[in-house]
Amino acid sequence: MLGPAVTTRSNQLVPLDSNFASGGSLRQLFGLDNAALAACMLAAGEPAWRGCQMAEAMYRQRLTSLDEITTLPKALRQRLGAEGWQVGRPRILQVFKSTDGTERYLVQGQPMDPQTVETVWMPEGDGGEAGDSGDADAAEEGKSRTRATICVSSQVGCAVNCQFCLTAKLGLQRNLGAGEIAGQVVAVLDRHGVEVGRERVNLVFMGMGEPFLNYESFMAAVRLLVEEVGLSPQRMTVSTSGIVPGIERFAQEPPEVRPKLAISLNAPNNAIRSEVMPVNRKWPIEAVVDAVRQVRLRSRERITFEYVLLGGVTDRLEHAAEVARLVRRSGLPAKVNLIAWNPGPGIEYTMPSAGAVEAFRVALAAEGVPVYLRKPRGRDIFAACGQLKRTVEG
Ligand code: SF4
Known part of the structure; x- marks a missing residue:
């Protein structure tokens, strides 16, 4: 033994x-x-x-x-x-292919485990990396897959209960182990024959689950991916719903293994955010921003505020003005990624109109806030943001 x-x-x-x-x-x-x-x-x-x-x-x-x-x-x-x-190593059990090239996988973390998680491969990314430092190198590399992005899950289901998210409907089933998190990445790299070090691949920890509620395993997976697999933490972004103790802990991680940080903001103020994301009642926006300030950013690094536009709820012009004020007041080097909400069964919100999305973007830009629109990827296979729920429909 x-x-x-x-x-x-x-x-x-x-x-x-x-x-x-x-x-x-x-x-x-x-x-x-x-x-x-x-x-x-x-x-x-x-x-x-x-x-x-x-x-x-x-x-x-x-x-x-x-x-x-x-x-x-x-x-x-x-x-x-x-x-x-x-x-x-975790295995890809099922593959769903989108007409836009995106692939969604059901991944089995442990042999015989019936609880799969979802991982997504976006060959062209979704624009979420736009405006990040290092993008210039990508253009210079001139490689065919300079923007591929893998979206990784950290838990089976999720306990955070964001009202716009399909994963929330599952509740939290269990945490994934470090090997189950890193294994999703290695399985997908393998499937696409990606040569680490020669081809640029971005990782976003934005799949099923709240990474900061499975902190040990999440960071252990990051260390594996950096130290053993050879991926750069500067090409990784972890998104949190605003778990303040997790952000404070993350701020202490050494830069050699610390991914970039995205805050899932999704509302212009505490009143609306508490409705859309009940976690805000525990950790309101100001507490989240205070914790984020503790992160020692690398040169040219920015914090990303992810902002899901919900039709009639968070997509108004006055909301854009509030978001601009919030970003300015934070004093953080930051950018805003806008995501038009993706519909899902059993969720009451409506999609924002194309006009409202564009008007929101223009309004933020006019206020001097760096703003990017994330392109919906794999909507037809339920792979887009907020749609991950182990759905087996292709
Ligand atoms: S958006 Fe993320 S944190 Fe919120 S319920 Fe969905 S998976 Fe959990």
């Missing part, structure tokens, strides 16, 4: 042997970081560098079975297999 392999820094927060029943239960290696894999190998009487070989095989070469990891001696692979270990 492999002994306990725990470090506070590693992704395995419980002893490796303690969370699995003996007698043939499967044990997942995917999700363990280099340090945990090395400790695991040491406990098995192997040199620590065998852990590096495993990390290289799972995260860089994207191998999905122990048999394929031929850098490990066959006897060791067999021993691991006999003890129930497997790579156990």
Whole structure:
């Protein structure tokens, strides 16, 4: 048996042997970081560098079975297999393809788990990155997939209950582990043959769930993606509904592994926001902005305020003026991403008219606020913002 392999820094927060029943239960290696894999190998009487070989095989070469990891001696692979270990990378179970090239996946985080989560691949992104530092490099790269974006889930369902969001209808089913979060990304990179380091891919943690209510696993996944997979945190954005303790904790993360921050604002003032996002009753806009001020931004980095336009509710010109004042008062280097609300079954809101969206954008721009319109992607396959609910209709 492999002994306990725990470090506070590693992704395995419980002893490796303690969370699995003996007698043939499967044990997942995917999700363990280099340090945990090395400790695991040491406990098995192997040199620590065998852990590096495993990390290289799972995260860089994207191998999905122990048999394929031929850098490990066959006897060791067999021993691991006999003890129930497997790579156990999350699997794409179903693919829905949009006419616009977007793909939505149902991903199984753990073998045999019936609770899937959703991940979305947008080959051209959705404009959410527009105006961020680094966009200029993308144009210079001149590569075919300079703007691909993967939207990643952090929980099965969500407890935050934003009134415009389909995921909220599921309630919170469970948190995802670090391997289940990072595994969505690696599975999608693999599916599209993306060469990390040569092709630019953006990650947005804006799928199902509130990342800051699953903080440990979310940040452990980010560290895996940065340190083991080789992705840049500056091409990652995490969006929060405004969980103040989470933002304060996030502010302490070192810049080498800290993604960019987006606040899901969605209303011009506390009265409307508390209706649309009940979480605002606990942490109103001012408290959220105060917490965001604690984040030490990199040079040219900006905070993004995401703003879903709900027809007749948050899309009026006077709302745009309020948002402009709010952004100015915050004193933060910031931009606003506008998203026209995507309809979903059982949600009473209406889409804003194209005219209202454009008028809102123009009004913010006229107030000197950097503003970008996120393009709806994959509406026909329920992949657009706020539409993720494990729907199986294609
Ligand atoms: S918008 Fe995000 S935080 Fe709000 S309910 Fe949906 S998944 Fe949760």
